[in-house]
Amino acid sequence: MKNGERRLAPDAMDRWPEERLAKFHLHKIRQLLRHVYRQLPFYRQRLARAKVDPEQVKTLGDLARIPTFSKQDVLQEIRRQGRFDFGLETIARRDPAVLCMTSGTLGSSFLYLPRKWRALRGDSLLRAYWWAGLRPGMRMLMAAPAWHSLAVQESRLIERVGVSTVVPWGTFLPRNAGNFIDTISDAKPDFVSIFLPMLFAILAECRRRGAKPATVFKSVQSILAVGAPMTPRSRQQLVRELGVGDIFEGLGNPEGLTAMECASHCGHHIFVDCCFVEIVDPKSGAPLPAGQRGNVVITTLIPHGSIFLRYDTEDLGTILPGACACGKSWPRMEVYDRRANELQISGQRIVPYDVRVCLDELPELVNLPFAVVRGKNKMDRLTLLMQKPASGNLEEIRVRIANLLRKQLNVEATQEWAEELPQRWKGVTVIEEKDWRGARV
Amino acid sequence: MNRIQRLLQRAAKASLYRKKFAGLKPRALRDLRSFSATIPPTRLEELAAETLKSAASLSPRLCAGRGPRAIFQLEYDTQPALYLALDRADLRRYVEVLKFCWSLVGLRKGDRVAIFDYGTSPLSYLAASSFTPYLDRGAADLLGCLPICNDGVANMSPRAVEILRYVRPRVFFIRHDCLHALAMEIERQGLRLADYTQALVAAENESLLSDAERSSFEKRLGVPIYRLLRIDAAMFLAMECPRCRMLHTRRDSYFVETLAEGNDAAENPLVITNWFARNSPTVRYLSQVRGSLKPSGCPRGPKDLRIAV
Numbered sequence: 164m165k166n167g168e169r170r171l172a173p174d175a176m177d178r179w180p181e182e183r184l185a186k187f188h189l190h191k192i193r194q195l196l197r198h199v200y201r202q203l204p205f206y207r208q209r210l211a212r213a214k215v216d217p218e219q220v221k222t223l224g225d226l227a228r229i230p231t232f233s234k235q236d237v238l239q240e241i242r243r244q245g246r247f248d249f250g251l252e253t254i255a256r257r258d259p260a261v262l263c264m265t266s267g268t269l270g271s272s273f274l275y276l277p278r279k280w281r282a283l284r285g286d287s288l289l290r291a292y293w294w295a296g297l298r299p300g301m302r303m304l305m306a307a308p309a310w311h312s313l314a315v316q317e318s319r320l321i322e323r324v325g326v327s328t329v330v331p332w333g334t335f336l337p338r339n340a341g342n343f344i345d346t347i348s349d350a351k352p353d354f355v356s357i358f359l360p361m362l363f364a365i366l367a368e369c370r371r372r373g374a375k376p377a378t379v380f381k382s383v384q385s386i387l388a389v390g391a392p393m394t395p396r397s398r399q400q401l402v403r404e405l406g407v408g409d410i411f412e413g414l415g416n417p418e419g420l421t422a423m424e425c426a427s428h429c430g431h432h433i434f435v436d437c438c439f440v441e442i443v444d445p446k447s448g449a450p451l452p453a454g455q456r457g458n459v460v461i462t463t464l465i466p467h468g469s470i471f472l473r474y475d476t477e478d479l480g481t482i483l484p485g486a487c488a489c490g491k492s493w494p495r496m497e498v499y500d501r502r503a504n505e506l507q508i509s510g511q512r513i514v515p516y517d518v519r520v521c522l523d524e525l526p527e528l529v530n531l532p533f534a535v536v537r538g539k540n541k542m543d544r545l546t547l548l549m550q551k552p553a554s555g556n557l558e559e560i561r562v563r564i565a566n567l568l569r570k571q572l573n574v575e576a577t578q579e580w581a582e583e584l585p586q587r588w589k590g591v592t593v594i595e596e597k598d599w600r601g602a603r604v
Numbered sequence: 605m606n607r608i609q610r611l612l613q614r615a616a617k618a619s620l621y622r623k624k625f626a627g628l629k630p631r632a633l634r635d636l637r638s639f640s641a642t643i644p645p646t647r648l649e650e651l652a653a654e655t656l657k658s659a660a661s662l663s664p665r666l667c668a669g670r671g672p673r674a675i676f677q678l679e680y681d682t683q684p685a686l687y688l689a690l691d692r693a694d695l696r697r698y699v700e701v702l703k704f705c706w707s708l709v710g711l712r713k714g715d716r717v718a719i720f721d722y723g724t725s726p727l728s729y730l731a732a733s734s735f736t737p738y739l740d741r742g743a744a745d746l747l748g749c750l751p752i753c754n755d756g757v758a759n760m761s762p763r764a765v766e767i768l769r770y771v772r773p774r775v776f777f778i779r780h781d782c783l784h785a786l787a788m789e790i791e792r793q794g795l796r797l798a799d800y801t802q803a804l805v806a807a808e809n810e811s812l813l814s815d816a817e818r819s820s821f822e823k824r825l826g827v828p829i830y831r832l833l834r835i836d837a838a839m840f841l842a843m844e845c846p847r848c849r850m851l852h853t854r855r856d857s858y859f860v861e862t863l864a865e866g867n868d869a870a871e872n873p874l875v876i877t878n879w880f881a882r883n884s885p886t887v888r889y890l891s892q893v894r895g896s897l898k899p900s901g902c903p904r905g906p907k908d909l910r911i912a913v
Contacts, residue, residue, distance in 0.1 A: 262752035309723035309753035321737035329675040
């Protein structure tokens, strides 16, 4: 390892034993509690209402006494006060800041992100990019959605690592896929950071142009993709099709969750230096053990800018049991989908990710777009709408899909083929029955 | 050596200009008059054609630079695509021009400012050091403002309105092609825009809102609309002055000429020479924007370079 690389290489925190991590978390959370209680009206009121004195939180288990809140609470408070800053932001006037927006799937809110936040989060995220192979002297493609907190962190880590960066014109909308292809072909980046749906839009545009994806991505050693869950087979297929060294998936949310894959690709290591994650029972709110699926609740550990303390992300996730083959001790998690996308079919709770895993068993269907249709009333069958594969006997494939869904998810399925899913459904995996029927008419 | 000679010497390191200036003696060019008379303008099509020829390099204007760079794909419909490479020093000087534009439109310490444009637009990437690698200080950092950006996509107008409602920026920068959608959304929600912002600034690359369009939107929206001229290939920015209603820019950053077309037109294409760009020198770039140069003397910027469009 060269001197510069040695200076940047991640420290040993990702190998700390569990007890040391727990001690670290408790210390950080107690500090944070004191801070928010003293400084931030939003939390002072919430803690007072819940009759929680920050000094009484003496174990990580005590944290469960603090009620969770969700995006709806945030949006309600913004509307009630008529302002973006409603009391969960630490605002230090001397520290320059930017405002970013969260994405609009549940409604948009605002994040106040000062330079100190950028420095701590960017330096933390550097570890993930390092795991994925980013090194000094490389060229990295970054998209530039200046509205997104990831861009704020990426700009910091790019400076720290000392890589050149290239940015395509436009944004993540599929219509900009051509710009991404041009930029990758022309600038020949070694490393690409991208939104997963854009990667699929690039593949579609390659097909339209008659270009081989592996030729476009010839210079690329690694891709770090965020924005949608990727199944193991989907990742392997993408690696083959793009001809890149590896693809690493990152998951997170603007409110503070960061979890990234290592080279083992067995779940996402939670970046415990910046956030604390709990998985709780959706009904009772009680903490769930590793291996059980529940609501993802996060607590940011950085006392700068917007602070989220026991924030219910409304995602469904699991902490994966056991140790990772890579030897890192940071716990691993999987996030499957938004809770709003969960369907109950014949007593089974499933999300589109579960369906995707089944579909990916069939090589013809890997990465092909699909959607599940949600009925207004109780559902006793899964209705699946799927883009036709390029080859294969459709009837045969339909039967194989039905068998797989029956065997793995214990549901019966009705399935329809479409030449192509409507543009407005791209990236949308659950569609309402009324929209589906409307589209068929 | 004067700055013309320094610019030409630097530019000659790039393949585009090396060919263009072959046989030229930079030392013979002692003033702007001889510079204009001797150096042929560079057209967009020429940049694209030379990019195609210089397959090994990302841009035919690229000079050897120090340290890593931020490279931006430019907003032009050329084939091949065009790129701009900037290092820390380029970014530092470019941002001074954006700061100048922000100051002219009245932004000052403590203000909030919204930018409804893509992250690859200089209006966004020069706004704050947090948005862009190697940008030491953005316009917001220099002036003490709080910026917020969102992609300038017309169907994201509801987000633009949320920014207006809850951030209440003093000035709202917006792409021309989003003005109509914003006006529709404001009307749909029954809002009075003046309750949320003091002015809009409309901008797009190598294009300006016409006077007729501007007054129609001003009537519809009830706030003043100023225009900002972006010529991204030349790293050029000029802001419409709220007082004299002409475009102002920094005299120490650019040399601006008009290219007479021999038909006595009142307005001719603007030709831009950039004094600060080191990695991607711009020498007499012929823009697609027409205007005429006016004498300095506006009280808002007595020494500024002024352009009527």
